[in-house]
Amino acid sequence: MAYSKTAGAGIIFHRFPGFVTIRQEWITRCSSKTTFNPDSSRMCSCYFTIEDYERDLKNELLGSPLKRILKKTAISHTGTGRNSRKL
Numbered sequence: 001m002a003y004s005k006t007a008g009a010g011i012i013f014h015r016f017p018g019f020v021t022i023r024q025e026w027i028t029r030c031s032s033k034t035t036f037n038p039d040s041s042r043m044c045s046c047y048f049t050i051e052d053y054e055r056d057l058k059n060e061l062l063g064s065p066l067k068r069i070l071k072k073t074a075i076s077h078t079g080t081g082r083n084s085r086k087l
Contacts, residue, residue: 013042014070022073029076047076 016038017023027038045068052074056066 010045012045012068014045014048015042017072019072022075025075043076048074049077 016026023038026043030036030043048070052071054069054071056069058064059066
């Protein structure tokens with residue numbers, strides 16, 4: 001998905017994690033037929049559930065727009081298509 005097509009749809013793109021075991025799990029779940037560089041690749045937010053995100057307490061308390069902060073232990077749910085749960 002190109003950024004220009006997703007900007008208004010509430011979709012964000014996450015960098016691959018630095019933590020080795022979680023990163024390897026993301027790579028395995030991508031199961032891409034083409035080679036890709038996880039250092040420059042991104043994972044679409046549609047492959048994560050609401051439980052995969054931390055609460056943005058700071059912005060909740062300040063009444064500011066909330067940020068979707070992915071938990072460090074979050075594993076993508078690739079192959080499941082778009083989540084049925086809205087974020």
